[in-house]
Amino acid sequence: MRVTQGAFSFLPDLSQAQIRAQVEYCLANGWAVSVEHTDDIHPRNTYWEMFGMPMFDLHDAAGVMLEIDACRSTFPERYVRVNAFDSTRGWETVRLSFIVNRPKDEPGFRLRRTEAEGRVQRYSIEPYAAALPEGRRYR
Amino acid sequence: MAAAPALAASATDADTAADIARLLAELDRELVGLAPVKNRIAQIAALLAVDRARARVGLAGAPPGLHMCFTGNPGTGKTTVALKMAGILHRLGYSRKGHLVAVTRDDLVGQYIGHTAPKTREVLKRAMGGVLFIDEAYYLYRPENERDYGQEAIEILLQVMENQRDDLVVILAGYRDRMDRFFECNPGFASRIAHHVDFPDYSREELMRIAALMLEGMGYAFDDGARAAFERYLDRRIARAHFANARSVRNALDRARLRHASRLFARLEGADRDALSTIVADDILASSVFDDAAEVSGA
Numbered sequence: 001m002r003v004t005q006g007a008f009s010f011l012p013d014l015s016q017a018q019i020r021a022q023v024e025y026c027l028a029n030g031w032a033v034s035v036e037h038t039d040d041i042h043p044r045n046t047y048w049e050m051f052g053m054p055m056f057d058l059h060d061a062a063g064v065m066l067e068i069d070a071c072r073s074t075f076p077e078r079y080v081r082v083n084a085f086d087s088t089r090g091w092e093t094v095r096l097s098f099i100v101n102r103p104k105d106e107p108g109f110r111l112r113r114t115e116a117e118g119r120v121q122r123y124s125i126e127p128y129a130a131a132l133p134e135g136r137r138y139r
Numbered sequence: 140m141a142a143a144p145a146l147a148a149s150a151t152d153a154d155t156a157a158d159i160a161r162l163l164a165e166l167d168r169e170l171v172g173l174a175p176v177k178n179r180i181a182q183i184a185a186l187l188a189v190d191r192a193r194a195r196v197g198l199a200g201a202p203p204g205l206h207m208c209f210t211g212n213p214g215t216g217k218t219t220v221a222l223k224m225a226g227i228l229h230r231l232g233y234s235r236k237g238h239l240v241a242v243t244r245d246d247l248v249g250q251y252i253g254h255t256a257p258k259t260r261e262v263l264k265r266a267m268g269g270v271l272f273i274d275e276a277y278y279l280y281r282p283e284n285e286r287d288y289g290q291e292a293i294e295i296l297l298q299v300m301e302n303q304r305d306d307l308v309v310i311l312a313g314y315r316d317r318m319d320r321f322f323e324c325n326p327g328f329a330s331r332i333a334h335h336v337d338f339p340d341y342s343r344e345e346l347m348r349i350a351a352l353m354l355e356g357m358g359y360a361f362d363d364g365a366r367a368a369f370e371r372y373l374d375r376r377i378a379r380a381h382f383a384n385a386r387s388v389r390n391a392l393d394r395a396r397l398r399h400a401s402r403l404f405a406r407l408e409g410a411d412r413d414a415l416s417t418i419v420a421d422d423i424l425a426s427s428v429f430d431d432a433a434e435v436s437g438a
Contacts, residue, residue: 052257053257053261055261055264057265058264058265058267059236059238059265059267059268059269060235060236060267060268060269060306061268062264062267062268062303062306062307063263063264063265063267064264066264066267066303067264
């Protein structure tokens with residue numbers, strides 16, 4: 001099951017040129033771009049691992065593309081996303097975030113039903129891949 | 140200048156040629172002398188224009204390497220030209236963004252093991268799409284200390300200079316003899332730099348024109364006496380030790396401004412526009428360069 005998180009995730013995977021164009025747009029707005037990766041794709045997992053520092057003061061997407069490619073070749077079987085952080089007062093938040101790499105095989109999510117008090121039933125989801133320890137998923 | 144639009148890819152050849160001619164004329168106005176530098180810029184401009192024309196008719200070719208090395212004596216305009224180069228390459232349509240990142244050894248080399256590579260990479264990423272200017276590049280290499288991290292920075296630089304030629308242009312600058320020694324120790328560097336440009340010393344006439352440009356920028360002017368005095372000043376200053384071309388001219392003018400100010404300070408109320416902006420012979424002749432001469436009284 002295809003994971004749909006962040007922008008553009010219902011579209012086909014972005015091509016290299018499309019990623020570059022998005023990054024150019026972020027830099028033109030003065031946002032700091034960073035690259036992150038994870039193998040725990042639970043939707044509530046907002047804190048992914050940073051791949052290097054966020055890149056401030058960049059003028060051209062070439063530097064970011066370098067980091068994206070480095071991250072993808074280091075972790076080909078992990079989710080990699082690009083974040084663009086807007087430090088303008090009042091925003092001070094991530095303005096754009098999209099996935100640029102995903103494992104070849106995405107098994108999807110298990111729906112867990114838990115019996116609670118009375119006839120109440122609680123639902124939660126869990127990535128199938130998360131059953132394995134960190135670093136051994138998606139291979 | 141950096142804001143000037145890049146040559147449109149669809150521009151006709153005539154437009155391109157006119158644009159390049161305009162650019163070169165501008166350079167001629169802004170930079171005195173420096174014939175070898177202007178020649179090289181004209182050649183590069185022609186090459187880039189021809190490359191674009193070739194691409195239009197389907198003759199493919201790898202983008203030319205434009206890494207440069209500027210050598211020359213102090214004050215010959217190496218840094219000034221490097222700063223202009225970013226804008227020039229942008230207008231010629233070679234560099235995408237046309238910004239300049241100026242660094243020295245401190246910005247590239249770290250202080251402990253593992254610190255250098257991220258530091259150098261960060262600088263390189265910031266410079267991509269524009270020009271990376273490394274002033275006094277020979278400080279990167281310290282042969283006397285074999286555990287110096289400069290070597291690591293050099294290796295990363297070389298790798299990016301080779302693999303990402305269309306992403307950034309590296310310009311090294313420094314004094315001639317020390318750059319030569321630096322290249323001897325790092326032959327890989329010399330061979331990856333296509334353009335070695337030597338900045339000649341300025342002649343007295345060129346220095347006079349530079350002085351006039353500088354004064355204009357500061358809102359002053361020489362009167363006739365001062366111009367003659369300054370020519371004599373230059374003759375003497377050039378012969379002395381530590382003459383630094385345009386930089387010495389700037390310093391001499393700054394000192395002349397000081398004397399001009401203290402001369403006017405006594406009777407400031409009556410000073411009109413002319414008095415406030417004119418440097419006279421006495422302001423120049425009071426310089427210590429004339430100390431050993433009897434000429435001062437005769438001026």
